[in-house]
Amino acid sequence: MPDARRSMLDAFARRHRLHVLEALPWGVAIAAYFAFPDYLALGAQILAVIIFALSVDLVLGYAGIVTLGQAAFFGTGAYTAGILAANGWGEPLTGLLAAGAMAGAIGLLSGAIILRTSGLTLLMQTLVVAAMLSEAANKGGRITGGSDGLQGMDVWPILGQFRFDMFGHTAYLYCLAVLAVAWIAVRALVHSAFGRSLTGIRENVMRMHAIGAPVDRRKLVVYTVSAVLAGVSGGLIAQTTQFVGLGVLSLERSGTILIMLIIGGVGQLYGAFIGVPLYMIAQDRFSTIDPTYWYFWIGLFMVLMVVFAPGGVLGFFARRRARRGKP
Amino acid sequence: MSAAGLETQGLCKSFGALAVASAIDFRLERGARHALIGPNGAGKTSFVNLVTGALRPGAGRILLGGEDVTSLPQAARVKRGLVRTFQINALFRRLSVLENVTLAIAERDGVAEDFVRPAGRHRAVIEEAFALLDRLGLAEEAVRPVSELAYGRQRMTEIAVALGLAPKVLLLDEPAAGVPSGETATIIDLIERLPAEISVLIIEHDMELVFRLARRITVLVQGSVLIEGTPREIADDPRVRQVYLGERRHT
Amino acid sequence: MGDFLSIAISIAFHGLALAMVLYLISVGLSVTMGLMGFVNLAHGAFAMAGGYAMTTLMNRYGVPFWLALAAAVVIVGLASLVLERVLYRRFYGGGELNQVLLTMGLIFMSVGAATYLWGPVAQPIQLPQALRGQIDLGVRDFPVYRSFLILCGALLVTALWLALERTRFGVRVRAAVDNLAMAQTLGVNTSRLFALAFGLGSALAALGGGLGAELLAIAPGYALDNLVYFLIVVAVGGLGSIRGPFVAALILGVADTAFKYAAPELGAFFIYALTMGLLLWRPRGIFGPA
Numbered sequence: 127m128p129d130a131r132r133s134m135l136d137a138f139a140r141r142h143r144l145h146v147l148e149a150l151p152w153g154v155a156i157a158a159y160f161a162f163p164d165y166l167a168l169g170a171q172i173l174a175v176i177i178f179a180l181s182v183d184l185v186l187g188y189a190g191i192v193t194l195g196q197a198a199f200f201g202t203g204a205y206t207a208g209i210l211a212a213n214g215w216g217e218p219l220t221g222l223l224a225a226g227a228m229a230g231a232i233g234l235l236s237g238a239i240i241l242r243t244s245g246l247t248l249l250m251q252t253l254v255v256a257a258m259l260s261e262a263a264n265k266g267g268r269i270t271g272g273s274d275g276l277q278g279m280d281v282w283p284i285l286g287q288f289r290f291d292m293f294g295h296t297a298y299l300y301c302l303a304v305l306a307v308a309w310i311a312v313r314a315l316v317h318s319a320f321g322r323s324l325t326g327i328r329e330n331v332m333r334m335h336a337i338g339a340p341v342d343r344r345k346l347v348v349y350t351v352s353a354v355l356a357g358v359s360g361g362l363i364a365q366t367t368q369f370v371g372l373g374v375l376s377l378e379r380s381g382t383i384l385i386m387l388i389i390g391g392v393g394q395l396y397g398a399f400i401g402v403p404l405y406m407i408a409q410d411r412f413s414t415i416d417p418t419y420w421y422f423w424i425g426l427f428m429v430l431m432v433v434f435a436p437g438g439v440l441g442f443f444a445r446r447r448a449r450r451g452k453p
Numbered sequence: 454m455s456a457a458g459l460e461t462q463g464l465c466k467s468f469g470a471l472a473v474a475s476a477i478d479f480r481l482e483r484g485a486r487h488a489l490i491g492p493n494g495a496g497k498t499s500f501v502n503l504v505t506g507a508l509r510p511g512a513g514r515i516l517l518g519g520e521d522v523t524s525l526p527q528a529a530r531v532k533r534g535l536v537r538t539f540q541i542n543a544l545f546r547r548l549s550v551l552e553n554v555t556l557a558i559a560e561r562d563g564v565a566e567d568f569v570r571p572a573g574r575h576r577a578v579i580e581e582a583f584a585l586l587d588r589l590g591l592a593e594e595a596v597r598p599v600s601e602l603a604y605g606r607q608r609m610t611e612i613a614v615a616l617g618l619a620p621k622v623l624l625l626d627e628p629a630a631g632v633p634s635g636e637t638a639t640i641i642d643l644i645e646r647l648p649a650e651i652s653v654l655i656i657e658h659d660m661e662l663v664f665r666l667a668r669r670i671t672v673l674v675q676g677s678v679l680i681e682g683t684p685r686e687i688a689d690d691p692r693v694r695q696v697y698l699g700e701r702r703h704t
Numbered sequence: 705m706g707d708f709l710s711i712a713i714s715i716a717f718h719g720l721a722l723a724m725v726l727y728l729i730s731v732g733l734s735v736t737m738g739l740m741g742f743v744n745l746a747h748g749a750f751a752m753a754g755g756y757a758m759t760t761l762m763n764r765y766g767v768p769f770w771l772a773l774a775a776a777v778v779i780v781g782l783a784s785l786v787l788e789r790v791l792y793r794r795f796y797g798g799g800e801l802n803q804v805l806l807t808m809g810l811i812f813m814s815v816g817a818a819t820y821l822w823g824p825v826a827q828p829i830q831l832p833q834a835l836r837g838q839i840d841l842g843v844r845d846f847p848v849y850r851s852f853l854i855l856c857g858a859l860l861v862t863a864l865w866l867a868l869e870r871t872r873f874g875v876r877v878r879a880a881v882d883n884l885a886m887a888q889t890l891g892v893n894t895s896r897l898f899a900l901a902f903g904l905g906s907a908l909a910a911l912g913g914g915l916g917a918e919l920l921a922i923a924p925g926y927a928l929d930n931l932v933y934f935l936i937v938v939a940v941g942g943l944g945s946i947r948g949p950f951v952a953a954l955i956l957g958v959a960d961t962a963f964k965y966a967a968p969e970l971g972a973f974f975i976y977a978l979t980m981g982l983l984l985w986r987p988r989g990i991f992g993p994a
Contacts, residue, residue: 137596192801262973264971314568319567322559322565427809432802433806
């Protein structure tokens, strides 16, 4: 085979290879640990929410399932970890596993029921699932704390050694470690043949049926995996803030995670790493200046983005590369 | 009588008062080169949709190589070798030509279930996809997105994807539709060179193509089979000429 | 037994009134979604705007109820036409995700703007004298306000049905909902049709927001808090239908009132479960395409 063709095939087969730039987010995260010691609590939350955004990217950006109910899984994870810690079992790692497992179970169950629909009906069903859980949490005050939120969480030190301190040192590194594990898993999934088939489902589901792909099963698998990740993210937030409020299950939560992901860019894996910090840091800054009007400005930003830059930050760079003729 | 490549018995489908299929009995012999023709609205594409499982029949049976597949979903029939192309290309337009075909082969091989190993590690799939594209003359455009190709080349990609699935029965829904006349020759050539073991059914309007490629022809009119026979028999039949009276010849 | 009947009638009555408000607001959403295929999550913001416009005219400028309501409907209707022209139009036929994102952004803007302009507390509403008190409908007394809402709802669904069946506008809307491409080839000016339908739907929403201000409080979070209910009416009723959302609103309104009375510990949980069941049974809505 001529060299040109061989190298083309090699390049095609090597698309999953780690690129130098991929070390950047981790470098930044580690540098931030030392550079911003006063902001580690916020940093820990950012890291945890990135996992949530990754979970949405899997479902939305890769499989093309439009959902407004991801908070259902995030919230389930948060409440699971929270309720365990408030009732005598404060071991963080097992609590996190439980959070992921519980959220995954909800994802599997609801996905099996609703994923056969599409479009507005599916959107509705995802909303309804989240609303049901939110209502259950609201009314189940004895277990969840209701609208006051879950109090009295006692999270034990990680591995018996690392206590959660006031300044967020432990929390930050804990979230960073979990994010690293989650990222490895997501990246592997996305670059695998299974992950490529998800892209197919997103691009042309009719064609996927016509090549013999078990589309419904694939969608259910990715939906469940996404739910597990979202649950882990929720559990992390619960454990590191030692509080769970009804907001974790809210429509607003589902909306804002969507916004964060879109800012970074959907379907390109790193959109979460860009969008979440940008949003959360901006919100943090804004809250000291003008908390009430945050919604107006972020809403306006969303609208402008959808009109002028629908691909987010990564999309912007991709278009620039394309215009310059680079691959 | 040995099992046909594809057979339907009493296939029926109605949308309200409109009957798109009325008790269709059809046989596609193994290794056949069979054409399904008929005026617009005769129900040809509906027939393909019924047979492939995209549409559920009101009544009747569908047999693939002797096996009853009537209740099987579309994907299961594909796994058993029933493959179709679409009248309007149904490809992954933003993905490369090579990726389109590798996705199909990965499904066929069961590779697509692997969620751990990177897709690129399945080298055999990639090599096979590329070899197929090479045979079809699409090697040069392999890594370009499908949307950038000329329509005729996109149509070839559609057929490449179908071939990548190693079909036993291949349903080509108007393979030359929308293709500029300068590019139809390659498509016709490709169909002529298809392996003899594959049973091929072509839906077509273009009579030249039909008479050139088909050894048997079925004429479908308003959901029913009007007549079936050799090209000579069809060409001579006065009813067929009557049905096509007023139909402009597609060139 | 008489007690139970009395309670049942009460629930039905209150449920009906709520249903009418939900219907008023949601029917416009159903038509525009069926017509333009546009997922407008921000539709509730028009209802909210109607409520705020009306209460501001009344509370700050002393405008009488009926005039304020009429003015609110006109203002919001016109404003929606501008919004449709400038913004929404770009996204017809586009991807669902972009529509969801765009309208989510608009909802957030509405929350922020309302907080800025009117503060976080719900707007006080003073019903006109004519709508206060009770009215004797023979069997027993009913609140005038809610009776009026029910009457409005019934009149509206009749008027809409007549408009859809008897007017040229209605015929065009039905044709376009059924088959857009065909309607276009038959010479229907679809962009003007869309604009009119959108404006009308938003005006109705404003009417519902203003009239129903006692039932659905006018507060900054309105569009977000009530979104699920509006969408339930539309999704369960069926897109593009007039009758469907009416039936869905009836079910939702009465069921919500009944469940909240009979089992307040469970609240809206049953409503959501009911919705899920209905959507599984009829994914395109009760009156949607088969």
